[in-house]
Amino acid sequence: MKILVCISNVPDTTTKVKFKEDNTLFDDSGVQWIINPWDELALTRALELKEDAGNSVDEVCVIHVGGAQTDATLRKALAIGADKAFRIDACAADAYYVAGQIASYLKENPFDIVFSGIESSDYNGSSVGAMIAEFMDYSGVSSVTSVNLDGDDVILYRAIPGGKQKIKTGVPLVAVVQKGIAKEPRIPAMRGIMMARKKPLEVIAATEMEMLTKSIKFELPKAKGACKMIDLENVEELVKLLKNEAKVL
Amino acid sequence: MNFEFTEEQLMIRDAARDFAQRELLPGVIERDEKSEYPTEQVKRLADLGFLGMLVGLEYDGGGMDTISYVLAMEEISKVDSSVSVIMSVNNSLVCWGVEKYGTEEQKQKFLKPMARGEKIGAFLLSEPEAGSDATSQRTTAVDMGDHYLVNGTKNWITNGKTASTYIVMAQTHPELKHKGINALLVDSKSEGITVGPHENKMGMRASDTCSVMFNNVKVPKENRLGEEGFGFKLAMQSLEGGRIGIASQALGIASGAYELALKYAQERKAFGKEIIHHQAIAFKLADMAVEIEAARFFCLKAAWLKDQGKPYGQASAMAKLYAAETAMKVTTEAVQIHGGYGYVKEYHVERLMRDAKLTQIYEGTSEIQKIVISRGLMD
Amino acid sequence: MIVNLVSFLRSIISYLKEKLMSVIAFAKNWNGKFKNSTYELVSYTKNLASQLNTQLIVVSIGEVKEEELKSLGKYGAERIISVNDSQMNTLTSRVYAQVISELAEKEGADTIVMSDNESGKAIAPRISVKMKAGMASAVLELPISMNPFVVKKGAFSGKALEYVQIDSPVKVITIAKNCFGFIEDQVDVSIEEFSSHLDAALFKIQVLEEEKQTNKVNLADADIVVSAGRGMRSPDNWGVVEELADVLGAATACSRPVSDEGWRGHEEHVGQTGKVIAPNLYFAAGISGAIQHVAGISRSKCIVAINTDPEAPIFGVADYGIIGDVMEVLPKLTEAVRNSK
Numbered sequence: 002m003k004i005l006v007c008i009s010n011v012p013d014t015t016t017k018v019k020f021k022e023d024n025t026l027f028d029d030s031g032v033q034w035i036i037n038p039w040d041e042l043a044l045t046r047a048l049e050l051k052e053d054a055g056n057s058v059d060e061v062c063v064i065h066v067g068g069a070q071t072d073a074t075l076r077k078a079l080a081i082g083a084d085k086a087f088r089i090d091a092c093a094a095d096a097y098y099v100a101g102q103i104a105s106y107l108k109e110n111p112f113d114i115v116f117s118g119i120e121s122s123d124y125n126g127s128s129v130g131a132m133i134a135e136f137m138d139y140s141g142v143s144s145v146t147s148v149n150l151d152g153d154d155v156i157l158y159r160a161i162p163g164g165k166q167k168i169k170t171g172v173p174l175v176a177v178v179q180k181g182i183a184k185e186p187r188i189p190a191m192r193g194i195m196m197a198r199k200k201p202l203e204v205i206a207a208t209e210m211e212m213l214t215k216s217i218k219f220e221l222p223k224a225k226g227a228c229k230m231i232d233l234e235n236v237e238e239l240v241k242l243l244k245n246e247a248k249v250l
Numbered sequence: 251m252n253f254e255f256t257e258e259q260l261m262i263r264d265a266a267r268d269f270a271q272r273e274l275l276p277g278v279i280e281r282d283e284k285s286e287y288p289t290e291q292v293k294r295l296a297d298l299g300f301l302g303m304l305v306g307l308e309y310d311g312g313g314m315d316t317i318s319y320v321l322a323m324e325e326i327s328k329v330d331s332s333v334s335v336i337m338s339v340n341n342s343l344v345c346w347g348v349e350k351y352g353t354e355e356q357k358q359k360f361l362k363p364m365a366r367g368e369k370i371g372a373f374l375l376s377e378p379e380a381g382s383d384a385t386s387q388r389t390t391a392v393d394m395g396d397h398y399l400v401n402g403t404k405n406w407i408t409n410g411k412t413a414s415t416y417i418v419m420a421q422t423h424p425e426l427k428h429k430g431i432n433a434l435l436v437d438s439k440s441e442g443i444t445v446g447p448h449e450n451k452m453g454m455r456a457s458d459t460c461s462v463m464f465n466n467v468k469v470p471k472e473n474r475l476g477e478e479g480f481g482f483k484l485a486m487q488s489l490e491g492g493r494i495g496i497a498s499q500a501l502g503i504a505s506g507a508y509e510l511a512l513k514y515a516q517e518r519k520a521f522g523k524e525i526i527h528h529q530a531i532a533f534k535l536a537d538m539a540v541e542i543e544a545a546r547f548f549c550l551k552a553a554w555l556k557d558q559g560k561p562y563g564q565a566s567a568m569a570k571l572y573a574a575e576t577a578m579k580v581t582t583e584a585v586q587i588h589g590g591y592g593y594v595k596e597y598h599v600e601r602l603m604r605d606a607k608l609t610q611i612y613e614g615t616s617e618i619q620k621i622v623i624s625r626g627l628m629d
Numbered sequence: 630m631i632v633n634l635v636s637f638l639r640s641i642i643s644y645l646k647e648k649l650m651s652v653i654a655f656a657k658n659w660n661g662k663f664k665n666s667t668y669e670l671v672s673y674t675k676n677l678a679s680q681l682n683t684q685l686i687v688v689s690i691g692e693v694k695e696e697e698l699k700s701l702g703k704y705g706a707e708r709i710i711s712v713n714d715s716q717m718n719t720l721t722s723r724v725y726a727q728v729i730s731e732l733a734e735k736e737g738a739d740t741i742v743m744s745d746n747e748s749g750k751a752i753a754p755r756i757s758v759k760m761k762a763g764m765a766s767a768v769l770e771l772p773i774s775m776n777p778f779v780v781k782k783g784a785f786s787g788k789a790l791e792y793v794q795i796d797s798p799v800k801v802i803t804i805a806k807n808c809f810g811f812i813e814d815q816v817d818v819s820i821e822e823f824s825s826h827l828d829a830a831l832f833k834i835q836v837l838e839e840e841k842q843t844n845k846v847n848l849a850d851a852d853i854v855v856s857a858g859r860g861m862r863s864p865d866n867w868g869v870v871e872e873l874a875d876v877l878g879a880a881t882a883c884s885r886p887v888s889d890e891g892w893r894g895h896e897e898h899v900g901q902t903g904k905v906i907a908p909n910l911y912f913a914a915g916i917s918g919a920i921q922h923v924a925g926i927s928r929s930k931c932i933v934a935i936n937t938d939p940e941a942p943i944f945g946v947a948d949y950g951i952i953g954d955v956m957e958v959l960p961k962l963t964e965a966v967r968n969s970k
Contacts, residue, residue, distance in 0.1 A: 038902045073261070076257055122901060125783060128757065132755070132757060132758050140833045141755070142834065143750055146895075160747060162664075162849060164840050180895050189298075191265075191302075192307075215794050216791055216792070216794075219790065232951075236958065247931040249853075
């Protein structure tokens, strides 16, 4: 069985977000880039599945759409334990475009399970995974919090309002995963970092593909008014304010 | 000149940072308070390959350069120097000597398990009467034909209790003075070895420091590192590299305290504004930032020289001296910026200040570094 | 002659406009029932349709009783197409996307809208690909402009707002909770049945079992959330959090360190990498307010912070604050809410 994990390259979660060129572009100066947290958890789970001798996972690969400046992120994925990395050489500006690029690679190089994080922490599109499923005409399960293999079948839990569902499905499959899928992301070990040097990072030319959306402007959320402090001994006052002033009770 | 780190070096720095923030930070205060050895954390340090990161891949090490080592030591020391000292001793003082001067058998037997971090090493040089003056070794290793018989006491031994492998400096030919000293690889479980109680220290309280007594301990001849009488030279060379480790540790203590102070100054308000907007505090932070940056350059320069195969003794002494002094100064200021909060354990800076003090003392006091540097000037 | 031609063309144009520019809202049900988010979706799309000068078609998939469908009329759903097929009760994104796309083609809809929740996240991207329709998710208000079609959404996990222009003829959007509210607009409802001729092979997903937390308010839908952090000191202290949640009818949540420590399940973790929520009222008890936590709660209408540390960043984003120990404040607050009822 082969697993492909889609990787997005995003600013570190502690980044203070700024924009440039009249608020039309994200200002990436001084930004530290990381593997999108959900994708990193997906990769961690994929590696756990491979390491479990009870499963027959032969290969875990990662794929990413981006320019050469994102190679460091892919090397980290290799250092953590991915066997191969593929970078489709294009600017990832629209979910449809990105999903289409990955799908066109998948059509030539099939995988059994494709993992994708529920969203990327930059543009929060939450759509690439399910789009790939549609491009490929694969089954897809979203909001996945647990994945296990049972022979050739996949057993997943998906979150539903107020609970979860246990699902069984065959492959090929796209699993769009969220928090819970793995306990925490892995820290690359020194050996892994050394070995990453020798693992393949293949650069693939982009295929002709349309973009359907574009980002035209950004703004920062309005600053909040001052916090009204209430005395510890007077919590009744807070209840009154929530009722009469904020009108939320 | 090139001031850019490689992709790999940055990945190592980030890995060390993630490890420190995620796995060392929780519980660091408690471990310090209870003087509790970080058993679990050291196991993780081994899993991630930090304990043998400088050892070549062929001996199960990480095969990393010294620049990466400086970056990793800094990140880990920002949080927990009791852990980083274990890493520094194992890498620089123990593994280095075995890799450089050991026989193939010694490497297979002693180096590999230490590089994998399955076993920990300790470096036994200091004695009750021989600290800074390492030439006056009282521990003896009498030549008995096929083995040495070792007697004596070693002091202030980092990893003394937890180590499986000791490198012991002992005098075989007192008449030759320091040229009669041998370096021996000793299994810490050998008959005749007694480990003293855990020292109740001011700082780095979670690391294991104790004295080790030798009473008629038999050490096979094949466990001698290098030629007869090479011990003192090996010790001095090992310390040259060890200084890069301790300098980076001091750098990490300083930058850890600085980061906490900066964050605190941006959040804490006094007289209607964040205290960073008061010049008294802002200038303190500026001075701290400058000194830390200078210490970092010293460390990286020494590491670079070592990686290039050039002499680095002078540079590592300068790095150790400057970084240790900076650590003491910066941590003291960080406590000051925190005011009363800085004096309580919850805010970390008081611990960093106590830890900083040791960097001025061990692996050559600041005064010894000045001796090394000034002698270098005369050459 | 010319006059005739012009009026003929006009009638074609208005016919095409009706045909091509309808809005489809996908009204998801849960075990045959709609939720507040469904009513918000109907309100939103009704307004959108009237701004576009076109009609709204509400699509429901799976078994839903007529009475329940009619409840959508309160918010302006005049025309409902119901795919009342028991085989489709379980969400299978492939099937749902297929049905909605089929209907969109048939009705000539060019704007397809659904709620930004588990089902919307799974279905909307598939429709986007099927219909080559540009997509924007978790949209925060009515489109800023219709031509070009520009919507406003959150980006960088709540740290910024982004304006996205969709250039394709057909558009798919999902709307964020609390982005519009509900506006009553009672209309007469017409319900049409529709059955799709789907390939059975698409039903590949098999639901083995379902676990539901009983008696608990669901975090994603909750109007009030009581959330607690490290300041609770021990998982044994959660009683005071649950009591307050109980008396408020609120859901409980927690910060990341709490779920990482295993004090609470990860399904309760609110923040950048956990759940992003938008309740009316959010209590942050013993939560310092790290930037990642704030990213998950910044769309709350009102935030109340309780913390011993007056410098805690949570007070920077809160509307109301109390400095004090949670173990002391929460029971008092519970008492005060109880007394006010």
